[in-house]
Amino acid sequence: MIAAPLFIISVPELVIAQCKAGIVGSFPALNAREAQGEPPLLDAWLTQISEELDRHNQANPDTPAAPFAVNQIVHRSNTRLDRDLEICVKHKVPLWITSLGARVDVNEAAHSCGGIVLHDIINNTFARKAIAKGADGLVAVAAGAGGHAGQQSPFALIREIRDWFDGPLALSGAIATGEALLAARALGADFGYVGSPFIATDEANAMQDYKDMIVQSGAEDIVYSSLFTGVWGNYLRGSVENAGMDPDNLPEADAKAMNFGSGSSKPKAWKTIWGSGQGIGAVRSQGPAARIVDRMAREYADAGARLAKEFGG
Template sequence: MPLPEVLQGRLSLPVVGAPLFIVSNPKLVVAQCTAGIVGTFPSLNARPAERLEAWLEEITAALAAWDLDHPAQKSAPYAVNLIVHRSNTRLEHDLALCVKYRVPVIITSLGARPEVNAAIHAYGGIVLHDVINDAFARKAVEKGADGLIAVAAGAGGHAGVLSPFALVQEIRTWFSGPLALSGAIATGDAILAAQACGADLAYIGTAFIATTEANASPAYQRALVEGKAADIVYSSLFTGVHGNYLRASILAAGLDPDNLPEGDVTTMNFHEGATKAWKDIWGAGQGIGAIQSVPQAADLVARLGGEYAAARQRLKL
């Protein structure tokens, strides 16, 4: 199925930069969009809540200026990630601002809400919902999501356990709409592989943590450059939902990464004033072995594009 109109003709690569907790900011989003991929950020990164409008103004103005100066190479659309979990007391506030600024793409997580989808559709926006299995995918579409993000094994942050081949195959038996795939994608070859198995777009997060625009500490970025897939730990301790994290940050917190207790999903809390007990635990996916340096985001996109083109040539596509 063709991509939604908002994405057609605006992408240099079939890639969405995943929203990164704490890390994603307007500078990174603008760099991603002007390089030709969808840039995103979680609305909760803008704290306090009043800062969100300033971020939306900044991104909107920067992309409009770019498009004016580059009529032949206009920016890709941006997206805002809304956490729709019941503990997010900011949801109504953040949704209202997304409607006001007519954010082109909304990514919803941790629940599917028909009223959120309806509000976005009212101004012509589209909603992509992230899921870890086929059952959640069906519920999201039933409640009005336009597209899906299949979060497979190996993805950074909250992630599922299913093989990307299995997850995409199951979803594609009944859903022909927009589908992005997440899970250890950090090379142009992997972008092509995502398309080959049935996805329309690759959803890449961890690689963008190691860019100069990202709001990540040098120690975090250094751990990504030095790390391998074996340095990723899958645990539910930190949020109550299973996710992938860097072993080095768990050790630095004084914990044994090989003997972590299970978390309690009932403690998951996205309230504005919630204490972040594990703010120094670093999320990362299993694709970190491809991260060799900390480039500008545009240079990373260029590297991915070169690898993607080479993979297509190698396979004579």
């Protein structure tokens, strides 16, 4: 399992908890935003994560933490990208997740420090472009994923990619249970990419109202819209209604509206519009991140055992 990088929500405390629980923890580099004139917060975050995981590994040699990942938004409006790449190279970040544009120089930066690059894609065309530009693997963002999501069925998307690509492949899209994780593996993915369930965790940097809405909502409460960032994505219906808008009659926005110059993927006017994937019906309460991992691990094992029994394995 790979924990998806969640805008604003994924902070060192959550990443560390995820890694200690045995899954890849991640965060967007743009989440580390310092005040003007202060040292780069990203540098401090990477130091904190690396040192804490190193202490954990020394104390628990038989159950070491999983590696962590940093998400880089490879978009022309991200004016911090070059600086953040240098910091990640300095810290020898083991896993890089790139989004919204595949670039050779970004992949080369990751490879220069021994890093592995997984690139977000929503269709087979983008997948081919990412690998051609030097990405090591892919994150297939299928229908039902939180945040910027594609529209293709995971059954179609994974099959098309596996026709030509045998490298690392993660699947994103409503993977919130161990059964869904096992299904992703059965489809041909190596990893399940899990985001929304971690919003309602103690370590997540999310407003309490946001966490409560995740617990109280289900797949029918997700709205697919391009209005808030210029790119199509999934959002909580309740947050759209609370902003005074009709979720069923939202205008569209052009992709040119996306701007990462301020370190944010959304204009301030939409800061209370909350992203979420369709799998949140499996989230029944708030708790520590490790509890999400433990639940999904049990469900994964139980589902595998049921299938093995059914097929005589």
